Amino acid sequence: MIWQNDNQQSITVAVSGSGGSGALTAGFILLAAAQRCGRYGLMMRSAGPQVRGGESVAILRIGPSTVTNIGDRVDLLAALDWRNIERFQDELALDANSLVLHDNAAGAVPSGIAASGAEQRPIDFGRRAAEHNGGRANMIAVGVLGGEMGLPLQALLDATDAVLGKKAPAAVDAAKACIATGHGGTTAGQTEREPSTAPAAAKRWRLSGNAAAGLGALRAEVGFIAAYPITPASEMLEWLAPRLERAGGTLLQAEDELAAVNMLIGASFGGVPAVTATSGPGLSLMTEGIGLAVASETPILVVDVARGGPSTGLPTKSEQADLNQALYGLHGDAPHLVLAPLDVGDCAFTVEWGSRLAERLQTAAILLSDQALGQTHAVIDPPPRCPPVLGRKGVSATSAQALTDNAIDSATDRAIDSAKPANAFARYAPSADGISPMPSPGIPGFEYTADGLAHNAQGTPSSSASDHREQLSKLMHKLTAHDYGDAWARIDRGQLADEPADSMISLLTWGSSWGAVQEATTRLREQGAQVQSIGLRLLAPLQHDQLSRAIAGTQVLVVEINATGQLFRYLNAERVLPPSARSFARPGPLPLRPAEVIAQLRLQRPQPDADENQAGGGDEHAGESLQAADVGGGY
Amino acid sequence: MAPAMIPSLRARDYLSDVKPIWCPGCGHFGVLSALTKALAYLERPKHEIAVISGIGCSSRVPAYLNCYGFHGLHGRALPLATGLKAARPDLTVIATGGDGDGFSIGGNHFLHACRRDIDLCYIVMDNAVYGMTKGQASPTTPPDWTQSALTPHGTGIPAFRPAAIALASGASFIARGFSADPHGLSELIARAILHPGFAFVHVLSPCRTYRPDDQSSWKQAVHPFGEHILSTAETAVDTPPGASTSTKLHVQDDGLGLGVLHEVARSQASTSATAGANPDRQAALDAIEAELEA
Ligand SMILES: Cc1ncc(C[n+]2csc(CCOP(=O)(O)OP(=O)(O)O)c2C)c(N)n1
Numbered sequence: 016m017i018w019q020n021d022n023q024q025s026i027t028v029a030v031s032g033s034g035g036s037g038a039l040t041a042g043f044i045l046l047a048a049a050q051r052c053g054r055y056g057l058m059m060r061s062a063g064p065q066v067r068g069g070e071s072v073a074i075l076r077i078g079p080s081t082v083t084n085i086g087d088r089v090d091l092l093a094a095l096d097w098r099n100i101e102r103f104q105d106e107l108a109l110d111a112n113s114l115v116l117h118d119n120a121a122g123a124v125p126s127g128i129a130a131s132g133a134e135q136r137p138i139d140f141g142r143r144a145a146e147h148n149g150g151r152a153n154m155i156a157v158g159v160l161g162g163e164m165g166l167p168l169q170a171l172l173d174a175t176d177a178v179l180g181k182k183a184p185a186a187v188d189a190a191k192a193c194i195a196t197g198h199g200g201t202t203a204g205q206t207e208r209e210p211s212t213a214p215a216a217a218k219r220w221r222l223s224g225n226a227a228a229g230l231g232a233l234r235a236e237v238g239f240i241a242a243y244p245i246t247p248a249s250e251m252l253e254w255l256a257p258r259l260e261r262a263g264g265t266l267l268q269a270e271d272e273l274a275a276v277n278m279l280i281g282a283s284f285g286g287v288p289a290v291t292a293t294s295g296p297g298l299s300l301m302t303e304g305i306g307l308a309v310a311s312e313t314p315i316l317v318v319d320v321a322r323g324g325p326s327t328g329l330p331t332k333s334e335q336a337d338l339n340q341a342l343y344g345l346h347g348d349a350p351h352l353v354l355a356p357l358d359v360g361d362c363a364f365t366v367e368w369g370s371r372l373a374e375r376l377q378t379a380a381i382l383l384s385d386q387a388l389g390q391t392h393a394v395i396d397p398p399p400r401c402p403p404v405l406g407r408k409g410v411s412a413t414s415a416q417a418l419t420d421n422a423i424d425s426a427t428d429r430a431i432d433s434a435k436p437a438n439a440f441a442r443y444a445p446s447a448d449g450i451s452p453m454p455s456p457g458i459p460g461f462e463y464t465a466d467g468l469a470h471n472a473q474g475t476p477s478s479s480a481s482d483h484r485e486q487l488s489k490l491m492h493k494l495t496a497h498d499y500g501d502a503w504a505r506i507d508r509g510q511l512a513d514e515p516a517d518s519m520i521s522l523l524t525w526g527s528s529w530g531a532v533q534e535a536t537t538r539l540r541e542q543g544a545q546v547q548s549i550g551l552r553l554l555a556p557l558q559h560d561q562l563s564r565a566i567a568g569t570q571v572l573v574v575e576i577n578a579t580g581q582l583f584r585y586l587n588a589e590r591v592l593p594p595s596a597r598s599f600a601r602p603g604p605l606p607l608r609p610a611e612v613i614a615q616l617r618l619q620r621p622q623p624d625a626d627e628n629q630a631g632g633g634d635e636h637a638g639e640s641l642q643a644a645d646v647g648g649g650y
Numbered sequence: 651m652a653p654a655m656i657p658s659l660r661a662r663d664y665l666s667d668v669k670p671i672w673c674p675g676c677g678h679f680g681v682l683s684a685l686t687k688a689l690a691y692l693e694r695p696k697h698e699i700a701v702i703s704g705i706g707c708s709s710r711v712p713a714y715l716n717c718y719g720f721h722g723l724h725g726r727a728l729p730l731a732t733g734l735k736a737a738r739p740d741l742t743v744i745a746t747g748g749d750g751d752g753f754s755i756g757g758n759h760f761l762h763a764c765r766r767d768i769d770l771c772y773i774v775m776d777n778a779v780y781g782m783t784k785g786q787a788s789p790t791t792p793p794d795w796t797q798s799a800l801t802p803h804g805t806g807i808p809a810f811r812p813a814a815i816a817l818a819s820g821a822s823f824i825a826r827g828f829s830a831d832p833h834g835l836s837e838l839i840a841r842a843i844l845h846p847g848f849a850f851v852h853v854l855s856p857c858r859t860y861r862p863d864d865q866s867s868w869k870q871a872v873h874p875f876g877e878h879i880l881s882t883a884e885t886a887v888d889t890p891p892g893a894s895t896s897t898k899l900h901v902q903d904d905g906l907g908l909g910v911l912h913e914v915a916r917s918q919a920s921t922s923a924t925a926g927a928n929p930d931r932q933a934a935l936d937a938i939e940a941e942l943e944a
Pocket residue numbers: 705706707708709724747748749750751752775777779780781782783788
């Protein structure tokens with residue numbers, strides 16, 4: 016079922032076309048224009064299987080306030096041609112209220128599109144483009160769509176300079192002429208769909224989630240990147256390559272992911288914060304190395320820009336299905352951090368936080384972004400910096416003398432046994448917070464050998480049961496003892512009182528599903544429901560007590576984009592959910608839409624009077640629908 | 651650190667007090683000894699050295715030294731060492747390991763470390779067997795060795811030729827030493843450490859426990875590199891006309907010739923990395939953030 020985008024004052028438009036038609040370029044210009052006139056926006060792209068130049072569609076949503084998801088439906092489609100359009104039919108979500116702009120010269124509207132009931136309006140994109148020397152149909156479409164969206168011509172022209180800046184001046188001029196032609200034919204400023212135009216009050220950024228993740232790494236003072244290309248993560252690495260060079264750091268292209276993760280460990284052992292990005296198949300190859308980082312207490316951050324799985328899966332499309340692997344993929348008991356950003360801008364926040372936490376806690380962090388965040392471009396307010404985290408616990412760099420003086424640079428550190436000879440520096444000495452000082456090579460007197468074998472406090476391989484117990488409890492304790500503050504989740508409680516009420520619904524989610532869940536929350540509130548949404552940013556270690564408090568007494572629906580309800584199962588294993596909690600889990604790759612969440616809630620939620628009856632056995636029918644929609648049954 | 655302030659060390663000063671787990675008579679003892687001699691000869695301060703290894707009997711070396719060290723994953727010594735050296739070019743980074751570690755599970759990294767030619771010294775203790783896992787065939791095991799339960803008819807596949815492969819992959823320094831000749835070996839290791847590029851030291855290091863018969867003959871069979879060549883029947887590749895001297899020697903190498911096999915100026919200076927140093931990181935970050943407004 017398709018729901019209308021209600022009350023959001025937003026508009027969702029799509030541009031589609033075959034290879035070389037420039038559909039994506041058109042989308043980028045519209046997004047940049049929105050940025051230039053005080054709007055927010057978000058652009059998803061979907062492409063066919065061709066390596067280069069295949070058919071593609073850009074879906075943009077523009078609005079006066081932060082846009083967190085693509086919405087329920089497409090208001091307006093500009094089809095430059097119809098080749099392979101059926102590949103995008105699911106993404107396009109047209110309905111009887113939609114308007115399809117198409118060029119009669121490209122042939123009849125395909126039956127699949129016509130079946131949506133959308134109004135059809137022929138526009139001769141091609142012929143009007145031909146009026147301009149070097150003119151192209153996609154730029155006519157930019158003008159027409161810009162006008163329909165209420166974007167001023169000047170903003171479109173400025174955006175064209177920004178997006179096409181590197182092209183030949185004649186090409187840019189031709190594009191602008193076409194945009195003006197297209198815009199002139201519309202009733203710009205008078206359409207019903209026009210969102211309110213507020214001038215840009217503050218600086219607004221336009222970037223992808225992958226770029227934001229790269230920015231987070233720079234903010235975290237990362238100095239080493241190892242890179243092995245994989246869709247959809249490569250853009251984070253490519254964004255970083257020139258910028259890390261500017262900021263000061265080293266990037267190496269590795270021969271494979273096994274090398275990449277071990278390169279990180281080497282650089283980090285050398286005292287330099289290190290990050291890499293990969294996707295599911297690469298994460299699988301990296302897991303042995305991630306375990307080494309955990310065991311040797313060498314900080315690293317691995318960003319998984321997830322795609323659909325299993326195996327090579329859906330390289331260009333999204334799914335939140337790597338959670339199990341991130342949580343449980345390492346062999347042995349290997350306590351580590353798992354984090355997930357909640358929107359495009361939050362990629363910067365969470366990467367910075369994840370890297371700083373890894374540094375502080377001397378552990379491995381896996382960050383679960385996905386294609387829906389990484390390859391989505393958005394116009395956003397500049398994302399905040401992460402909360403302060405103390406840096407790596409080091410040793411005094413003066414000399415070996417530091418050992419006998421116990422001159423460790425942190426007051427919280429346990430004094431190191433001064434009787435120990437210099438060649439037995441207790442790198443892995445237990446301490447109150449479980450974190451031992453980590454010297455970098457180059458500091459005399461603290462020479463030690465890091466080890467992935469079970470070891471004693473000096474790092475010497477040891478298979479003794481007591482050493483294993485001591486070191487394992489240190490690995491666990493340092494993660495659980497840390498105070499993660501408020502950043503573990505985003506909680507939208509709206510205008511509600513401090514304590515959640517009985518009749519309240521908690522929509523609990525993680526990662527890229529946050530945007531649609533949060534919009535569903537807002538809409539449900541407007542309909543009078545008591546709803547809060549919780550987006551988990553720190554998935555491991557689970558902030559059990561805070562989460563329990565946040566959902567106490569509420570009806571919980573756990574929302575995620577994977578077929579098996581990975582988060583739902585994890586939270587149940589952690590015994591944090593009430594028995595009445597339900598799961599809405601469906602596979603990707605289609606992005607989550609707010610209306611789906613609302614529909615699930617209606618389906619899964621007991622009738623209002625059934626709530627009262629629950630103690631007495633509950634409403635039979637409601638109970639059945641709850642069962643039917645349990646894990647994996649939502650799709 | 652000012653080297654002048656550090657008193658010069660004897661070879662044994664580089665040893666930690668951890669007792670090796672090796673079998674009596676294991677060749678790896680000789681390699682450990684040669685390595686400490688080389689470090690003492692070069693007067694490298696302990697704290698400026700990092701010794702990186704994978705897993706295997708031979709990979710235990712870092713813990714037996716009191717330099718900085720990392721005993722990592724089976725097969726991954728080279729990428730770990732590469733990351734360290736790329737991030738910390740000021741350090742002397744040495745990777746050590748075995749033939750299984752370096753040529754089998756880590757074979758891809760070996761090729762690419764040679765190509766990358768980063769300033770590392772890589773010492774492989776080749777005993778033509780997996781010692782630590784109790785005597786299976788390794789890539790350098792001759793095809794007719796039948797003593798492993800896993801390959802009772804022999805592997806039947808030709809042995810890996812590490813020096814020739816290193817040469818083909820672009821290593822700029824290749825040497826071969828023998829663990830029973832710690833003096834000659836320490837000199838080769840010292841030259842490898844001094845070489846500004848990827849320096850591969852292939853060490854014949856007998857496994858007393860799993861290859862006692864075959865490798866006891868090495869003492870008599872080794873010879874200065876270039877004195878003996880393979881009989882035509884054993885030569886895997888014909889020498890191409892006009893080939894360089896080093897190429898000729900490698901295609902005709904019997905695997906027992908000791909010395910420096912190949913040494914050229916480093917191919918490129920660290921061009922595989924994009925690296926920048928910036929004293930004002932915050933200013934760079936501000937400028938990068940400002941670009942996101944456009
Ligand atoms: C991923 C992985 N696979 C297998 C092993 C088991 N393993 C440990 S050492 C070793 C072989 C070591 O042989 P080599 O590198 O030649 O060293 P040697 O013991 O002969 O000195 C193997 C297969 C392991 N530790 N890790």
